[in-house]
Structure formats: structure tokens, C-alpha cells
Amino acid sequence: MAKMWAGRFSKEVDAMVNAFNSSISFDGRMYRHDIMGSIAHAKMLGKCSIISEEDSKLIVKGLSEILDDIDSGKLELDMNAEDIHMFIEAELTKRYGDVGKRLHTSRSRNDQVALDIRLYLRDEIGEIRKLAAKLTDVLCTLASSNLNTVMPGYTHLQRAQPVTLAHHLMAYAQMLLRDISRLNDTRRRMNYNPLGSCALAGTTYPIDRKMTSDLLGFDGPTANSLDSVADRDFCVELAAAISLIMTHLSRFSEEIIMWCSWEFKFIELDDAYATGSSIMPQKKNPDITELIRGKTGRVNGDLVTLLSMLKGLPLAYNKDMQEDKEAIFDAVDNVKLCLETFIPMIETMRINPDKMRAAAAKGFINATDCADYLVKKGLPFRDAYKITGQLVAICIEKSCTLETLDLSEYKKFTQLFDNDLYEAINLETCVNQRNSEGGPAPESVKKQIELTRTLLGREIADE
Ligand code: ARG
Numbered sequence: 063m064a065k066m067w068a069g070r071f072s073k074e075v076d077a078m079v080n081a082f083n084s085s086i087s088f089d090g091r092m093y094r095h096d097i098m099g100s101i102a103h104a105k106m107l108g109k110c111s112i113i114s115e116e117d118s119k120l121i122v123k124g125l126s127e128i129l130d131d132i133d134s135g136k137l138e139l140d141m142n143a144e145d146i147h148m149f150i151e152a153e154l155t156k157r158y159g160d161v162g163k164r165l166h167t168s169r170s171r172n173d174q175v176a177l178d179i180r181l182y183l184r185d186e187i188g189e190i191r192k193l194a195a196k197l198t199d200v201l202c203t204l205a206s207s208n209l210n211t212v213m214p215g216y217t218h219l220q221r222a223q224p225v226t227l228a229h230h231l232m233a234y235a236q237m238l239l240r241d242i243s244r245l246n247d248t249r250r251r252m253n254y255n256p257l258g259s260c261a262l263a264g265t266t267y268p269i270d271r272k273m274t275s276d277l278l279g280f281d282g283p284t285a286n287s288l289d290s291v292a293d294r295d296f297c298v299e300l301a302a303a304i305s306l307i308m309t310h311l312s313r314f315s316e317e318i319i320m321w322c323s324w325e326f327k328f329i330e331l332d333d334a335y336a337t338g339s340s341i342m343p344q345k346k347n348p349d350i351t352e353l354i355r356g357k358t359g360r361v362n363g364d365l366v367t368l369l370s371m372l373k374g375l376p377l378a379y380n381k382d383m384q385e386d387k388e389a390i391f392d393a394v395d396n397v398k399l400c401l402e403t404f405i406p407m408i409e410t411m412r413i414n415p416d417k418m419r420a421a422a423a424k425g426f427i428n429a430t431d432c433a434d435y436l437v438k439k440g441l442p443f444r445d446a447y448k449i450t451g452q453l454v455a456i457c458i459e460k461s462c463t464l465e466t467l468d469l470s471e472y473k474k475f476t477q478l479f480d481n482d483l484y485e486a487i488n489l490e491t492c493v494n495q496r497n498s499e500g501g502p503a504p505e506s507v508k509k510q511i512e513l514t515r516t517l518l519g520r521e522i523a524d525e
Contacts (some may be wrong), residue, residue, distance in 0.1 A: 066148060078485040085145045085384050088391065093139070095181035096146050096174070097129045103169055112267050121165050124158045125150070147171050147178075168195035168269055172291040172379040177257045179387065181278065182302055186394045187249045191242055194307060195522050196449040198238040200409055202511050202518075209504040213328065213418035214427050214487050221425030221504060226491045227418060229302045229502035232510045237310040239514060242521045244303040252296035255280035259287035262378040292378040294368065297390045301365040304393045305358075311400055312358035315351035318411075322348050327417045332410035335403075350407055354400045359505035364393040419489070423463065426454050428487040431495075432464055437484045439478040449475045 075083075103123050108118025128150060131137035132160035143149035148171075155162030205228035215225035255278060258264070258271040264287040271283035272486050284290040321328040322336075331348055339345035358466065367389040371382055436446035453473065457467055464487050485491060497503035500510065 065144070074268070080142070080144075084142070085143060086141055086143045086149060088388050089146045089175075089384075090139045090149075091391070092178045092182045093132050093146055095128065095178045095185075096150055097125050098181060099174060099177045099257060099278065100150065100165060101125050102274045105140055105277060106273045107164075107167060109273060110268055110270050110351060112167055112269070113335065116177050117161050120158055120161045122145045123153065124154045124162065127157070128153050143504045145171070145175075147174050159369050161233050168259070168260060168265045168267040170259075170291075172261050173256050173259040175383075176259070176291050177278075178294070179294075179390075180252055180256070180296065183296065183390065183394070184249060184253065186398075187245050189301065190304070190307070190394070190397055190401070191245045191522060193398060193405070194242050194245070196520060197401060197405050197408070198235050198242070198514065198518050199266055200405055201235045201238070202514055203230045204408070205229075205235070205507065205511055206414075208413065208492075209507055210493075211413065211418060212422050212493055214422045214425060215502070221421070221427045223426050223430055223496075224422050225231050225502040226493060226504070226507065227413065227415075228504070228511075232507055232514065234310065234314055234512050235510075238307075239517055239521065240489045241303065241307045242518070243311065244306065245300075245523060247298045248296060248303050249503045250281075250301065253281045254277075254284045255282065256284045256290035256293075258283060259290035262288055262291055276278065288378045288419070289410040292375070292383075294372055294383060297386050298365070298368045298372070301361075301368050301390055301393045304397045305365045306360050306417050308354070308361045308400065310359040311404055312355045313406075315348075319348050319355075322346075322411075326421070328421070330412045330414065331407065332412070334405040335410060337519065339516075351405050354404060357396050357400060361393045361396055366450055422489055423465075426464060427520050428464055428489060429454055431487050431492045432483070436476065436478055437485055441476070441478060496513075 065071070067102075104118050104121040104125070107113045108115045113121075128137060132139070137153065139146070140149055143152065151165060152431070153414065155164060179446065208227040208231070211227040212224055213227050213230065214221040215223050215230070255271065255275040257278075258269050258275045275281070275283050275468075284293075318329065320326050322331055331346070333346075335350055336346045337349040340345065367385060371385050375382055410443070433443065433446040433450040436449065437443050441449075453464065453467065453472065456471060457463060465484060469479065469481065469483070472483060494503050497506050499506065
């Protein structure tokens, strides 16, 4: 196929270079956004009398037909085309002759591609946000029914203090809230229209950038034409926001992997969301979560790809920037895939409250509460801490717990210990008393759930 820019060349481009140069295999997915952008551009050209109203209408009609035909599968993308922009313009010209050739007046592929990616990613942000909001909602619901499910809280993966499953789940809900707010920030900053920046230096035609901005739902035109065609900050920002979502999913996945091991058995995954082994008949593997953990590395790679691609580029457009798409599309595709799979897996997993409680009952996670008991009776915390440490050592030696150690042993250290100690170090008491703001007490977690739901509603209000 003869190149649109063939005029200056005396030879055809080498076939290998053609294939090397072409981006349609991966930018083809932006066909809808490319056509939407071109329709807005054509309407503007007509209204500003840069082309005739008649031509403008015909271009809009032709582009709408092409869109329908691609949607329905009647028109297939030609993988020999240089990119999606060239393909659609060529198709329009094939169908409508000279009129099609007027579309690219006062436009360059540089502002066109900058526009298309923005439009495409704006939609994708909406999708990712919906999924993240759904997961947050699922966590709130699950937390509501597990306010009293006591489990060990860990530091250094050592049992530390008692919490509840609800408290633990709501920690992830906070991360997701921040993720959604980051997506909103990214969207807000990128929602400016680069169209009209042309190749790099704007245009001599009397264009109306406000009109195309309004037509395409942007908050306004971008401020500087050089920046507009050279900027891919929004790809980096989105990739970073996605990397963090993946990081949160990956940490959660790691916990689920542990929780469904025989060592923990805190949960059991639904058969529909686990896999077996080809040789070991007893196995039920948490492949989904492991894949999410694995894909997190890959998505982090996408972020680094984008940053590295940009760091040495002089203004304005450089072909290096074509490499933005595979990286950001990969990040977008994978985070959606991970969220879509993770949500039903969480919704269907079975929780073993008894196993959680049993784990909480071992490991002396009420030792701080034992020390606090003495503090409340007047002993300085450091002294109380020391005595409790010695008591734990005795328990380890006697293979018993603080709850089952005889009061006489306690009294050997201080007469401040009395029978009410056992109530004070009871696991339920330990959780219920931790009712500070943000703490694991059921009342406190209930408030966290309410607040999370309110904030979530606010973050997705503009949907
Ligand atoms: N396929 C190109 C890209 O994705 C479109 C822009 C091409 N512009 C140019 N001056 N070669 O970056």
C-alpha cells in the first residue's frame, strides 16, 4: 500500500521496516476513540469554515459508518496499515474520495494519538474504578458479618495482638479507597484536550479548541502545544496507580495463600476458584492469588518501561513514544483481569472462625493486655512488661497459656494480680476493649465500615 507520506520518497519502504514501524496490531483497539476524535475534529473544521459544512457532514457520516462496520465485524483492521489513524483515514478516503482527504486538515497524528490514548484510558479508568469499588463493597459486606471473628494480628508474621477478621478486611478497604482516589486524581489531571496542538507548533487555521474539548467531554484544551504532543505523564501516573492496586492485591493474595495452607486453614477457597495438581491428588492450590502476585511484578515492569521510555526524550514527539501503548495497555488489562477474578474468589471463600480463634488463643497475644492489667492497677508499664515477659516464659516451660496459668503463679510476682485477671486477658475482652478510633473492637470497626461506604460513595459519585 502506498504511504500517505510517500510524496518525498523515491523508493518503497522495506517490508521489514514496515512491519517494525507498524503499531496497528496494538493501537487498533483504540479505533472507537480515534473515530470519536475525528468526528469532533471534522465538526469543528466545518463550523469554523475550514472545510465546507457539506464535507464536514459527509466525513462524520462516513466515520460513523466505519465505526459501525468495525463494531459489527464487517470491516476488519488491516494489519499492514501503519497505525489505526492511517487505517481509518485511508478507509474513509476509499469510501468517500477527496472528502476523506480533507479530514487531516489542521491536525497531525501527534495530537491525534495523544488524544486517542487519553480518550481510551479515560474509559479504562472508569472500568478499573468500578471494579475497585465493587471489591471495596464486598470487603465491607464481609467485614459486617465478621465483626466478632477473632483472629491473631501479626507483626513480623509472629502472633502479636488480637484483632478480628473484619478489622483485617477493612485495612484492605482503606487501601482500595486510596486507590480509587488516585485513579480519580489521574483522570482529573489528564482530562484536557491536546487536539489542535497539531504536529508540535499549533496551526495557522482558525480552529476552535474549546469546541472539540466540549464535544469530547474534556475540561478544556491543553495549554501548550509542545507539551501536549510530548506529554505521557498521564500514562505514568495511571501505571503507578495501577501498580499500587496490584501491590495491594498482591499483599492480600500472599495472605490468602498462607490462610488456605494446612498450617493456617483460616479459609478455604471455593472449588471454582482453586486448582488441582496433575500428580498430587490431595492438592488444592490457590493459583489465582499466586498469579496476581506474579502479575504484580509484570505491571511494575510496565511502569518502569514508561518512565524509561520518556526520560531521555527531547521535545516534542519522538517515535519512542509509540512504545507507551503496549506498556499501559498491559497494565490496564492485567489489573482488570486480576480484580475481576479476585472479587468472586473473595466472595465465595469459606471462613473458618474456629481456626482463627484457636490460632488467636495460642501465641500469647494477650500478653500486652496482661501488662495493661497491672498498669491499670498502678504499676509503671515497663515493670508490668517485665513481669508479663517472665510469666510468658513460665507458661512456655509449663506448656500452658496465660489463661490457664494458676493465679498462685501470678501472685509470686505481685499481689496486684487477682481473679479478675482472667476476665481481663480473655480474648473477647481484649478485642472489645481495643475500641480506640480505628481499632479492632466491633463498635469501632462498624464505624470504619460506615465511613468507608460514605467515602466510597463520594469517590464514585460522578459515575
Ligand atoms: N503510531 C504512532 C504512535 O503511536 C502515531 C503517531 C505517529 N506520529 C509520527 N509523527 N510518526 O506514536
